Amino acid sequence: DTAVSQTPKYLVTQMGNDKSIKCEQNLGHDTMYWYKQDSKKFLKIMFSYNNKELIINETVPNRFSPKSPDKAHLNLHINSLELGDSAVYFCASSQAVTGLSYEQYFGPGTRLTVT
Template sequence: DTAVSQTPKYLVTQMGNDKSIKCEQNLGHDTMYWYKQDSKKFLKIMFSYNNKELIINETVPNRFSPKSPDKAHLNLHINSLELGDSAVYFCASSQARDAPEETQYFGPGTRLLVL
């Protein structure tokens, strides 16, 4: 029944490590997103994919690399983790790209803590 799922829910790791977060949606949506929510709860878009194609790439360090093997999955790989990467990362999806009326459906978030 889960619409947008993310794994893992919690991730604690050392500085310098490489980690991945996975996202899957079973809504049949074409567009998926990654957001970062920092300690002040500010929500910023990082990436957006439409049908496996990257369409939005905000100013994000190139240590972050999204990968979309198919339109139902959007994974986020982070290289050389830094303390400032500690945040909650949300995956979301929406029906179509050029449809401003579309609601985004969010996953439960992955809380990343870099030590």
């Protein structure tokens, strides 16, 4: 009965490869997010996505592309991986922005290591 799940939990890959991280939520939320947590634990939003709109953070390289097959899933695809992409990536979800609560529920994270 996990609310927000991510796979894989750990991902080790070489520079230049393409990889995907999957996220699923069973909370019935309309909005999902991807965050990046760097080595200093700083969390920063990368994308938010709901039924109507993908909001792209301008600081995210276009090698990163979110893909949402339906409102319960938001996958993150990364092309041409670089050393600086090494981080923990968190998926999160919340009610639509017009809802009463803005609480975001986070997945367990995916630790990506690029060698």
